[in-house]
Amino acid sequence: MAASRDQAQNILFTKQPFVEDVGPRRIKSMQFTVQSASEISKMAEVQVWKGQYYDPNRKPVEDGLLDPRMGPANKFSECATCHGRFSDCPGHYGYLKLALPVYNVGYLSTILDILKCICKSCSRILLDEKLRKDFLKKMRSSKMEPLKKGELMKKIVKKCNSKAVKCSKCGYINGLSSIFAFDAFIISKTVVKENESSIPSDKPPVHFTYVRRNKRQGQKGNSVEGPPNVEE
Numbered sequence: 001m002a003a004s005r006d007q008a009q010n011i012l013f014t015k016q017p018f019v020e021d022v023g024p025r026r027i028k029s030m031q032f033t034v035q036s037a038s039e040i041s042k043m044a045e046v047q048v049w050k051g052q053y054y055d056p057n058r059k060p061v062e063d064g065l066l067d068p069r070m071g072p073a074n075k076f077s078e079c080a081t082c083h084g085r086f087s088d089c090p091g092h093y094g095y096l097k098l099a100l101p102v103y104n105v106g107y108l109s110t111i112l113d114i115l116k117c118i119c120k121s122c123s124r125i126l127l128d129e130k131l132r133k134d135f136l137k138k139m140r141s142s143k144m145e146p147l148k149k150g151e152l153m154k155k156i157v158k159k160c161n162s163k164a165v166k167c168s169k170c171g172y173i174n175g176l177s178s179i180f181a182f183d184a185f186i187i188s189k190t191v192v193k194e195n196e197s198s199i200p201s202d203k204p205p206v207h208f209t210y211v212r213r214n215k216r217q218g219q220k221g222n223s224v225e226g227p228p229n230v231e232e
Helices: 002-009 037-043 105-117 129-139 146-161
Strands: 177-181 184-190 207-212
Touching: 105 146, 105 177, 129 146
Parallel strands: none
Antiparallel strands: 177 184, 184 207
16 A cells, blocks of 8 residues: 555655657547447446445545545545546546446437438438438538538438328338437338338338337336446
8 A cells, every 4th residue: 555655655646647659640530429338347447336425424425426436526525546646637438337228318319310310221311312422412512511511401301201292212101200208219101101102012011110119218226237247
């Protein structure tokens, strides 16, 4: 313990992110995406599985919401990870392992727009070839402002989801997609009129997808898994 404190005294604490100096390099590609569950757990210092802040002695609960490994809870305490004080420690990640999947509300509208624009059978965009090329050319234009591209995207979504659309590639009839309710997020419906004859023989004439929140999520109780498996 004394050795670790001596090492901590020689560490320069800063809230700036660490950048390794590896010299100039050429960037081949760049990708923006959401971190996976394994990446989040690797970055974290602790798995939080207790819903308490403090114990009866007013100390932060271990594996709780103010676990000392994530940083000092007040200016009188010390970080259990980097041994920094309240003003020096940049803070460290913790993560919750949920018992059931949860929808990310920040991406619901984007997911719905994608569902409105693609065929539910072959995933091709629901535009004929001429319109697809015209919209693609406009979207790739470097002269078009971001706000204009946003308006153009709304036009594409409206064009694809204004009515039942037949896919130009596979012939599948796609209906409207919409958010139904908080616990039944996405409904994708295909409605085919009786007088329509161009229905693929290998596809059902009516397709109804109802994605609903798991009933267990509505029950009372702790929805966070724990304690962590020691063997993992």
